Amino acid sequence: MTNITGTHIHYFHVCLRKLWLFAKGIQMEHTSEVVQAGKLLGDTAYHRRPDKYTELAIGGIKVDFFDAKNKVVHEVKKTNKMSDAHIAQVKYYLYVLAQHGLDNAKGLLEYPLLKEKQEVMLEKEDIPVIEKWVAAIRLLIDSNTCPDKIAQSFCQKCAYYEFCWAG
Ligand code: SF4
Numbered sequence: 001m002t003n004i005t006g007t008h009i010h011y012f013h014v015c016l017r018k019l020w021l022f023a024k025g026i027q028m029e030h031t032s033e034v035v036q037a038g039k040l041l042g043d044t045a046y047h048r049r050p051d052k053y054t055e056l057a058i059g060g061i062k063v064d065f066f067d068a069k070n071k072v073v074h075e076v077k078k079t080n081k082m083s084d085a086h087i088a089q090v091k092y093y094l095y096v097l098a099q100h101g102l103d104n105a106k107g108l109l110e111y112p113l114l115k116e117k118q119e120v121m122l123e124k125e126d127i128p129v130i131e132k133w134v135a136a137i138r139l140l141i142d143s144n145t146c147p148d149k150i151a152q153s154f155c156q157k158c159a160y161y162e163f164c165w166a167g
Helices: 006-012 016-023 033-044 083-099 126-142 153-157 161-165
Strands: 054-058 061-067 072-076 106-111 116-120
Touching: 006 016, 006 061, 006 083, 006 126, 016 126, 061 083, 072 083, 083 106, 083 116, 083 126, 153 161
Parallel strands: 072 106
Antiparallel strands: 054 061, 061 072, 106 116
16 A cells, blocks of 8 residues: 655645646656755755754654654745645644654744744644545545646646646
8 A cells, every 4th residue: 555655645735636646656856946946945954953853754754854852843845835735744744653652743844944933733633634635645546547737826836837738
């Protein structure tokens, strides 16, 4: 069974077509300057972070910056334009951690370019919602039908822009 990752959850909240293409192994992130800039930001925004925090791989997810001492998942993002998707991703990380006995961890979304931070907690009522996301994602990625394009302004910054809209 496919591991559901933070990327699946994020894309589920952005565009179902993007999620489907990603899940089918059609990955174009390496060709997207926007995605590369975001990754570079995550690597460079906080220089001392690699010493202080650890990378955590558990239950099919990979958290780049985990503060094990304080049980905090740090997630660095470039803009807060898709904050609902960011929150969903971090809540999913907290959910997976709780499933593996790491209860009461919290999340911190960080937007260094905006100098903003947002705390994210996993509430009891989030759990059935997250389980519905996971079930819906599994259904979608098992399907052979690519979802329709969505015409959104953020398409221009999507790694699949050329794939979806060229011609
Ligand atoms: S370009 Fe738009 S429609 Fe295509 S995958 Fe990206 S967000 Fe979805």
